[in-house]
Amino acid sequence: MHATISDVIADTAQNSIEAGASRISVSLVEDGRTVAVKIADNGKGMDEATRRRAFDPFYTEPGKHDKRKVGLGLPILRQMCEDCGGALELVSEKGVGTTLSYHFAADNIDLPPMGDVGKMVLTLFNYPGEFELEFTHKKGGEEYTVTRSELSEAVGGLESVEGLSLAGEFLKSQEEALA
Secondary structure, eight states: SSSHHHHHHHHHHHHHHHTTTTTEEEEEEEOOOOOEEEEEEEEEOOHHHHHHTOOOOTOOOOSSSSSSOOOOOHHHHHHHHHTTTTTTEEEEEEETTEEEEEEEETTTTTOOOOOHHHHHHHHHSSSSSSSSSEEEEEETEEEEEEEHHHHHHHOOOOOHHHHHHHHHHHHHHHHHHHO
16 A cells, blocks of 8 residues: 555656656645646557556456566555545547546545655656656645756756756645645
């Protein structure tokens, strides 16, 4: 089980990066009733047979992970959603991309804590590869949106300690403004 909602978001968004997506959109919405996440990408997508098998814990995409024969991520996430009064939807088309939407009841006693959203975003932005990731966080009546390219440009790149530090401070300030 994931320790925080941020861990869940990082895990599910990482799948988009690994699927070779060049554009990824991650949305986190907290409206007081639900905590909702939507991840959409233009990655390789899945055919119908693969999409159905994605929820089989004894299946993982061939070649995705060396030596791993099971894929527990989506089955565990679906169970987590159901246990927390929510649901999950996976829409995918081979050669087009994938959209994963999931939500939890905000007042459910089993809902994990949110975790450090800013650090999670910074972690996703630092995955290797050529992709654009847009992250939006809405909470109450406030929201912010940041893209990987804009943040990298604003801080002089995410490859240096100074750039990472500045990016982390910026993301932390955006999260604090939502509190």
